[in-house]
Amino acid sequence: MFWYDEQRMDGWLAELKQCEAQIGELRARQGVLINELSKRDIAQRQGARTIVEWVESTLDMSRSVASDLVFGMRWFGRFRSIEHRFVEGLASFDRAIATLRLAQTGADLQVVKSSEQLDLHNVARLCGRQRRMTRRDERRAFTERFCMAQPTLDESSWKIAAQLPGFEGRVFAKALQDRADEFRRLPGGEESTRAQRQADALVAMANDSLDRTGDATETAGPAVAVFVNLDEANTSGGETGAEIEYGPRVGPNTIESLLCTGSVQVIGLEDGRPVVTSDSAKAIPQAVRRFVAWRDGGCTIDACQSRYRLQPHHIRERRHGGAHDPGNLTTLCWYHHHVAIHGNGFQIDPDSPRGRRRLSRPRTGPDPPDRQATYPVTINRNNQ
């Protein structure tokens, strides 16, 4: 490296730190302005529940930054020495807020001073240890609880955010982890990440709530209509997805899973008008469902003992012409059905014994040409 390059790097570094100092100054000014607006009940006037919520939406910033700003605005005045270090540029905005939070717990001066030797993560830990929980603090943690589930614009996925008081948060986290740990490893040592398994666990908990007969054999899933744009579907090998009558756009995997579990009617559209309805997508007849459940007596995947939300699955998928006859059906638990097969793309090895089914490797991307179907359900124009 040449000397002038090192000089340039020094310059960049200095500028980088300077930028941070400027951000700090701007944050301090924002704090002053928010304080003035807050005194005039800006949040209430504009229909926000709290000042943090108002800052979050007005400045389009994350909740944590908004709450740091509001916290700073409330507490700097009472801890002038911390404010001073910040204003003098001796502490970054984040450092000042962390120190302020520590001081606000009631930690003595010596402890606050010693926190200068720690990184921010450890200041936060120290803060947790110093915290004296008053009735008021407890009350605040309780009132600030929330849980929101929000779909993306096309409802192809949902974001869930929540904040719970300490104890309830622990209960939730424990239940979620325990549930996630119940989900077994997938073949080939491939395991979903912890976060993915926790997402599965959350869905399983929601299912339980909707259907409190948890381990009973599911009789029929949702009766839904699926709308398919035929022009799109036929040119894309069924990879475009479809719309469900009550909103979300779903892909071929979800439709296949619906076809296994519920009664689905597929409606083909041309120019926005229904031209064909599918006859082939009728639900598995009740008697066949019951027979299969009785015959299998539980999840048929080798060594799986789960009886959780047992469902019939088509070994040869519906879209590849798999029929509803008992020979093509096998009973699976919710995890193997929704997560392993329809979610991760594993398939039942058709050569595995009936009561000891094996899964074969997931397929990625569109079907190979010899297995390609026009759509998850074969729509026959003649069977209107």
Ligand SMILES: [Zn+2]
């Ligand atoms: Zn299935």
Ligand SMILES: [Zn+2]
């Ligand atoms: Zn299973």
